[in-house]
Amino acid sequence: MKNHKLQAFCLLVNFKKLSPVAKELGITAPTVSFHIRSIEEEYGVRLFRTNAGGYRLTEAGEGFYHYARQILQLQKDMNRFFENLIVGNNGSIRLGASGLPAHIFMPDIIHQVSTAYPDIRISLEVKTAPEIEAKLALQELDFGLIMETKQENPSLLYETIGEDSLVLALSPNHELASKKDISKSDVLKNKILLHTSSSSTNHFIEKWMDPFLPSFYTIELDSVSTIKKMLTYGKTLAFLSPFFIEEELKSGILVKKDLNDDTLTRKIQLVYPKSRLDNKVDQFVKNAIYNLAGEIKAIK
Incomplete structure (x- = not known):
């Protein structure tokens, strides 16, 4: 299947109307419609349903969109590879990190x-x-x-390049700060600050707590800096990497407690x-x- 058909299809998913797709590709709206019908005839399925809001994907369309995006991206990657190869040190690198x-x-x-x-x-x-x-x-x-x-x-592909052990971070004014050996039951009596629900750390800690603690003993925050600020009030706890609280530990704003629990150690992965x-x-x-x-x- 030719890429211009896939491009028309993916753009129609995003724009939901023929005219902006046609404008984007420099073709006519009937040509866009022809490309969509051509794909549907090739596979014998309907990709879109239409209503007042424009074009909406069918179940078959959802599946086709999943693969069409990957095909177009692979084409872009191949083009980038040869562009970088031809021009030498020019090009691009796209990095992501949690x-x-x-x-x-x-x-x-x-x-x-x-x-x-x-x-x-x-x-x-x-x-x-x-x-x-x-x-x-x-x-x-x-x-x-x-x-x-x-x-x-x-x-x-996943490569483990290191690991990190979460520690219990708290204010020196918290009631647990002076306790030498802190147990899981000690921790679970307190409000625990968690990072956003979609983060791996959140799932990691919730799994560690479950089934001992209902969700109302946790507070979700979307910022590590906000978590650290909340801890200074002395009423909450949080599991954080020591790397995130180096300055606070040096200044004495926060203290850390190692629970000596192997389940709080996580892999750092290159993917x-x-x-x-x-x-x-x-x-x-x-x-x-x-x-x-x-x-x-x-x-x-």
């Missing part, structure tokens, strides 16, 4: 790549680990650094599409990540 890896890895990695390849275009998206995995699966990102989600996508063909920039990025991971492990 919260902690973005904090401890990405500034250094981006600095190294931009120094070695000053003409390359670099982009970074910081989202939750499941969101980064989804973008990698659609090949909308080249490499991702995430905290493990334990729900590995079969179209992606990328199985279909990806490495070029020299890709290999440089991987080596930079491996080397930095080794340095961090040595420091810890």
Whole structure:
């Protein structure tokens, strides 16, 4: 199937009307309609239903859209590969990271790549680990650094490059701050601050708590800085990576407690599409990540 048909289809999913698709592609609305009918006739299914709101996907259309996006993205990736190959050090690299890896890895990695390849275009998206995995699966990102989600996508490759153990973070004024040995039951008597519900850390901690605690003993916040500020009031607890609270620990604003629980240790993973063909920039990025991971492990 020709790519211009797939482009027309995907644009119609987004615009929901023929005229903006036609304008985007520089063709007529009847031609867009012809492309859609051509696909439907080829597969013997209806891809859209129409109503006052425009074109809406059928169940078959949803499935077709899933694969059409990947085909178009693969075409873009192939074009990018040869463009980068022809022009040498020019090109682009699209990185993604969840919260902690973005904090401890990405500034250094981006600095190294931009120094070695000053003409390359670099982009970074910081989202939750499941969101980064989804973008990698659609090949909308080249490499991702995430905290493990334990729900590995079969179209992606996962490499463990390190680990991080969550600690209990609290104010020195909290009633548990002076307690030497803190048990799970001690923790579960308190309000616990969680990061946004779609984050891997949230699922990780909720699994650790379940089935001991109903949800009203937790507060979800969309910002680590907000969590740290809330902790200073001395009424709540949070599980955070020590990397996130280094400054607060040095200044004495917060203290940490290690619960010596192996289930609070998580993998840090480098993730990328199985279909990806490495070029020299890709290999440089991987080596930079491996080397930095080794340095961090040595420091810890």
